[in-house]
Amino acid sequence: MDFSKNKALRIVLLTLRVVLGAIFVYAGYVKLKDPWQLFAAGVASYDLLPMGAVEVVARTLPWFEVAVGVVLITGFFFRTSSTIITGLLAVFFTLIVRAYMQGKEINCGCFGGNEPISPLTMLRDGSMLAGAIFLCVMAYRSRRTPA
Amino acid sequence: MKFVALALAALATGFAAGPDVDKGKTMGNPSAPITLELYSDFMCPHCKHLHEDILPAIVADFVKNGKAYLVFREFPLNIPQHVYSRPAANYATAAARIGKYQQVCDALFKAQQQWGMTGKVWETVATALTPEEQKKVQALASDPSVLAEVQKDYDLGMRSQINQTPTVIVTYKLKQQPWSFWDDYNLFKGYLDGLLKK
Numbered sequence: 298m299d300f301s302k303n304k305a306l307r308i309v310l311l312t313l314r315v316v317l318g319a320i321f322v323y324a325g326y327v328k329l330k331d332p333w334q335l336f337a338a339g340v341a342s343y344d345l346l347p348m349g350a351v352e353v354v355a356r357t358l359p360w361f362e363v364a365v366g367v368v369l370i371t372g373f374f375f376r377t378s379s380t381i382i383t384g385l386l387a388v389f390f391t392l393i394v395r396a397y398m399q400g401k402e403i404n405c406g407c408f409g410g411n412e413p414i415s416p417l418t419m420l421r422d423g424s425m426l427a428g429a430i431f432l433c434v435m436a437y438r439s440r441r442t443p444a
Numbered sequence: 445m446k447f448v449a450l451a452l453a454a455l456a457t458g459f460a461a462g463p464d465v466d467k468g469k470t471m472g473n474p475s476a477p478i479t480l481e482l483y484s485d486f487m488c489p490h491c492k493h494l495h496e497d498i499l500p501a502i503v504a505d506f507v508k509n510g511k512a513y514l515v516f517r518e519f520p521l522n523i524p525q526h527v528y529s530r531p532a533a534n535y536a537t538a539a540a541r542i543g544k545y546q547q548v549c550d551a552l553f554k555a556q557q558q559w560g561m562t563g564k565v566w567e568t569v570a571t572a573l574t575p576e577e578q579k580k581v582q583a584l585a586s587d588p589s590v591l592a593e594v595q596k597d598y599d600l601g602m603r604s605q606i607n608q609t610p611t612v613i614v615t616y617k618l619k620q621q622p623w624s625f626w627d628d629y630n631l632f633k634g635y636l637d638g639l640l641k642k
Contacts, residue, residue, distance in 0.1 A: 334635035338632075411607075411621075
């Protein structure tokens with residue numbers, strides 16, 4: 298019984314790791330294939346950062362997303378990668394909810410393109426955040442190598 | 445091979461600007477590598493900012509030198525605060541039929557606050573026209589083909605998932621991308637320059 302529960306948990310963890318990692322790799326890739334200004338416009342529309350900082354974020358964040366996504370998929374540095382992804386998702390989710398509450402009709406900029414912030418966007422990002430938190434908790438609870 | 449390339453180029457232009465663009469609502473060379481479709485609403489303050497402060501730079505940097513083809517699209521927002529947007533769009537589209545679109549746009553945006561409060565749209569439009577032109581535009585403004593053209597622009601915008609004005613749909617090599625951030629023109633300029641270097 299314990300054996301099958303443990304196995305199921307490992308499968309869940311592996312699936313979550315691969316899915317979240319793949320989502321991050323995809324999110325970074327779709328931003329990188331377009332000129333950086335497109336993502337910069339998305340970041341700037343949140344009205345949080347000065348233009349200089351917007352440019353730095355727009356030029357570096359997509360590479361970071363790809364890198365941390367790949368590391369999460371491989372399972373190396375599991376605690377570190379799951380913590381970073383949880384932190385990033387917490388920031389993204391907070392900003393999306395804040396913009397929605399402020400009534401800003403802006404695009405979320407999550408996967409490039411034209412995707413206005415909506416309850417569906419918040420549900421998606423919230424689910425990803427919940428998954429990342431679960432991964433993170435499991436990473437710190439277990440001393441063994443990840444699934 | 446050449447035929448295929450020509451067919452693709454023709455398809456790209458058609459895809460970008462729509463099959464029956466009103467020539468009076470365009471600027472530049474239709475075969476320019478980039479097509480910019482500007483969706484705006486005459487009662488929207490950000491559209492006024494774009495029209496008066498940013499559009500001249502876009503025209504100078506990309507339209508006049510043949511890098512971009514500019515198409516003006518009407519997107520009168522269906523909200524109670526913008527009750528005069530649709531009549532303004534109808535008048536502007538009617539003015540385009542006699543080659544006076546830009547002049548009417550300038551007049552409408554310049555006096556946006558006044559007619560937005562009083563509802564005197566026609567009085568504002570008339571300032572940009574001669575008495576002869578006024579008669580023509582007034583007749584055309586209720587013409588079903590003009591009303592249909594405005595509605596077609598609006599429907600195109602809805603299909604392109606436009607959720608704010610002003611938005612420019614940038615079409616380059618068959619790929620369409622909306623742009624609606626206008627606080628920093630250099631960002632938009634850099635984006636278009638980057639596309640042209642691809």
